[in-house]
Amino acid sequence: MTERLVVSPSPHWKTGKTVPALMLDVVMALMPAVVASVVFFGWKALAIILTSVSSAVISEAVYEKAVKREVTIKDYSAVITGILLAMNMPPGVPLWMPAIGSAFAIVIAKQLFGGLGCNFVNPALAGRAFLMAAWPLHMTRDWLAPGFFGGVDAAASATPLAVLKGASGGALPGIWDMLLGNRAGCLGETSIIAILIGGIYLIWKEVIDPRIPLGFIGTVFVLTWVFGKPGAFFQGNAVYHILSGGLFLGAFFMATDYVTSPVTAKGRLLMGIGCGAITVLIRLWGGYPEGVSYSILLMNLVTPLIDRVVVPRYYGWKGEARKEKAL
Amino acid sequence: MLRTRALSGGVHLDDRKISSGKPVEFAGIPPEIVLFMSQHTGAPAKPVVKAGDHVLAGQVVGEAQSFVSASVHASTSGTVKAVEDRYHPILAKPSTAVVIEPDGKGEIWEGIAPGSDDISTLSPEDIVKIARNAGLVGLGGAAFPTAVKLSPPKDKPIDVYLLNGAECEPYLTCDARLMVEEADEIVFGFRAMMKAVGAPRGIVCIEDNKPEAIMAMERAISGKSGIELCILKTRYPQGGEKQLIQVVLGREVPPPPGLPFDVGVVVSNVGTAYSLAKAIRTGMPLVDRVVTVTGAVGSPSNFRVLLGTPVSFLIEKAGGYTGEPGKVIMGGPMMGISLPRTDVPVLKGTTGIVVMTKDEVNLDKPLPCIRCGRCVDSCPLRLLPVWIAAYSDRGMYEEAEKYRALDCCECGVCAYRCPSRRPLVQSIRLAKQAIMEERRARAQKVSG
Structure with missing residues (x-):
């Protein structure tokens, strides 16, 4: 017989889920939050998202062409970065901000370190941190009161977190408004229900590990309940704390980024708890009203350390292996 | 019923046991035998x-x-054509073989004498001797000499013998068919094995996707004291020796060079028990085995195959290729070896031949690792394939060794689940080879 056969190492079967398929799942999971942002903040929201995504994808393609690397825009990771950055911006920002932020996220935070898989912090959050540092007024003042499809009031409106922290000029929205997203805040963070739909979809599809969001949100809940009210223990407004700010968005969509979170199940739980603890630290005692994005960035930096220390007990070993490779 | 424990990691595979209903038939005498x-x-x-x-x-x-x-025995009568180097499918290089041109008569050597039908007349030493003289090896794939397995060190008492009928690789049905058709013989061989190592307790382990085999074995062990049945939830790679011991007994074999002996256990494949039974009763050494020929072939089958039969002969017997062949795998799709050519012979450890069409062959280019942790979550040995492979790819074998590259059993679950399609098993294998070479070199330096 003269058949031409393929020879390759085992296993000869691979699963259907490839990186682009996983990334596409994340894009799909973000859609409810995208829709909610348009519903509450109008077509301006859509313009910010499209600008951010286009900038991310174009930056990636241009950079990769320039340095003669394979163009990887088809893996959807730049699309995710673009959507997530837009989700993290106040709805009143000028459109050049998402454009610059996404370009920074892709080129500086991701590509300069070697592209997908090599970045050490979440690119979208790095982009947001950059914008915060460069144009802090836009990033902290351009809030809009939510309306229904473009019925957006241009007057500045305090976010619930600012109210929780004692800012004047606003009252806490009702619990249903918090769940639906009918409150001031960043584009994609306001609608808890929309984020949850996407988050549960990702957990059901086994795209993300529930340990990170559960650890994150659970820690924030417990700590704000215990310490949330100055001068008294166990009287904090924990429910409003977990529903406000970018906690749900960060916990389900950003702290779960594969590249910048630990590889072991235990490590991922630690990641979630660490993010929660730092968030509460910033929210209750720090200078900013919100701490979600910085907590994730900080835990991104700790991730390699977690991966070094949190090692499972290998089959058949009784702890010797761990000692052997401790720091 | 025995209570089992959960397997660490692993994966549920589409089992594709398309040949499970096909009775074992003799494949016939091929024109050439290569031993x-x-x-x-x-x-x-x-x-x-x-x-x-x-x-x-x-x-x-x-x-x-x-x-x-x-030892290796002639699987049929004929003339020795040559003793020469032939391409060895597992070693992937030329290796010494005895090539026989069969005369088609299948005459049996006069030295073969019927043995005993009564295990009580045999001493443990007799049983070990029969296994050794029969050239018997583990037929589950690893081909470890059975006589060695049946001779545990005196200071390591064996309290449980596991008979492995898990057959967790997709496609393969040789063990399942053997259990359906030859349950009594298998139990006979198993009892001899238990006697050889002095194990008071024997457990037959079968995955729940083989109801017919479970029924047959249940009937065959009824009334046999000391033997029980354990039905496992189907999950790959539960049929691995270490995994089976963990799932059924909750014990963990110490890392290499640790062996099941160290936790008082011996594990053998059902096919091995069957061949031992035959050697005890008829005196016939290991000259044939059951091989599943399946996948993209006209008629997926289970054959009784003379050792040394060319793979091409079996594919022909199973109705030839359907569609354009892309890969021919010796063994299962998870741990088998893809053959560069089909004139290679069936070996003692050949469980099956799986043909994949060109369209089924995955030729995706590996993407960068995104550290999703799927390989970590699914490793049945709870290793960190992500780091072992990363260090191996960079030539940092000492680091790979610290992450216990040598413990890896190459089951392939990590690479199966990798969304970046990275050849993790291959990377780890390279690290293992480099580490072993380094050790040998060091040992030589010390002794020289």
């Missing part, structure tokens, strides 16, 4: 025949040279 001297773990056998010799079925053509080795 490698190295078909087992350990030292190769030494050829004791030369070109021109006439040999009969069951006659020794290669003699075991050391304790961990196995």
Whole structure:
């Protein structure tokens, strides 16, 4: 017989889920939050998202062409970065901000370190941190009161977190408004229900590990309940704390980024708890009203350390292996 | 019913046991038989025949040279055409083989004498001797000499013998068919094995996707004291020795060079028990085995195959290729070896031949690792394939060793689940080879 056969190492079967398929799942999971942002903040929201995504994808393609690397825009990771950055911006920002932020996220935070898989912090959050540092007024003042499809009031409106922290000029929205997203805040963070739909979809599809969001949100809940009210223990407004700010968005969509979170199940739980603890630290005692994005960035930096220390007990070993490779 | 424990990691695979309903039939005598001297773990056998010799079925053509080795027997009668190097499918290089041109008569060697039908008349030493003389090796794939397995060190008492009928690889049905058709013989061989190692307790382990085999074995062990049945939830790679011990007994074998002996356990494949039974009753050494020929072939089948039969002959027997063949795998799709050519022979450890069409062959280019942790979550040995492979790819083998590259059993679950399609098993294998070479070099330096 003269058949031409393929020879390759085992296993000869691979699963259907490839990186682009996983990334596409994340894009799909973000859609409810995208829709909610348009519903509450109008077509301006859509313009910010499209600008951010286009900038991310174009930056990636241009950079990769320039340095003669394979163009990887088809893996959807730049699309995710673009959507997530837009989700993290106040709805009143000028459109050049998402454009610059996404370009920074892709080129500086991701590509300069070697592209997908090599970045050490979440690119979208790095982009947001950059914008915060460069144009802090836009990033902290351009809030809009939510309306229904473009019925957006241009007057500045305090976010619930600012109210929780004692800012004047606003009252806490009702619990249903918090769940639906009918409150001031960043584009994609306001609608808890929309984020949850996407988050549960990702957990059901086994795209993300529930340990990170559960650890994150659970820690924030417990700590704000215990310490949330100055001068008294166990009287904090924990429910409003977990529903406000970018906690749900960060916990389900950003702290779960594969590249910048630990590889072991235990490590991922630690990641979630660490993010929660730092968030509460910033929210209750720090200078900013919100701490979600910085907590994730900080835990991104700790991730390699977690991966070094949190090692499972290998089959058949009784702890010797761990000692052997401790720091 | 025995309570089982959960497997660490692993994955549920589409089992595709398309040949499970096909009774075992004799594949026939091929035009050429190629018997490698190295078909087992350990030292190769030494050829004791030369070109021109006439040999009969069951006659020794290669003699075991050391304790961990196995003799090789002519699988049918005929003339020795040559003793020469042929391409060895597992070693992937030329290796010494005795090539026989069958005369088609299948005459049995006069030295074969019927043995005993009564295990109580045999001593443990007798049973070990029969296994050794039969050239018997583990037929589940690893081909470890059975006589060695049946001779545990005196200071390591064996309290449980596991009979492995898990057959967790997709496609393969040779063990399942054997259990359906030869349950009594398997139990006979199993009892002999238990006696040889002095195990008071025997457990037959079968995955729940083989109801017919479970029924047959349940009937065969009824009334046999000390033998029980354990039905496992189907999950890959539960049929691995270490995994089976963990799932059924909750014990963990110490890391290499630790062996099941160290936790009082011996594990053997059902096919091995069957062949031992045959050797005890008829005196016939290991000259044939059941091989599943399946996948993209006209009629997926289970054949009784004379050792040394060319793979191409079996594919022909199973109705030939359907569609354009892309890969021909010796073994299952998870741990088998893809053959560069099909003129290679069936070995003692060949469980199946799986044909994949061109369209089924995955030729995706590996993407960068995104550290999703799927390989970590699914490793049945709870290793960190992500780091072992990353260090291996960078040539940092010492680091790979610290992450216990040598513990890896190459089950392939990590690479199966990798969304970046990275050849993790291959990377880890390279690290293992480099580490072993380094150790050998160091040992030589010390001794020199």
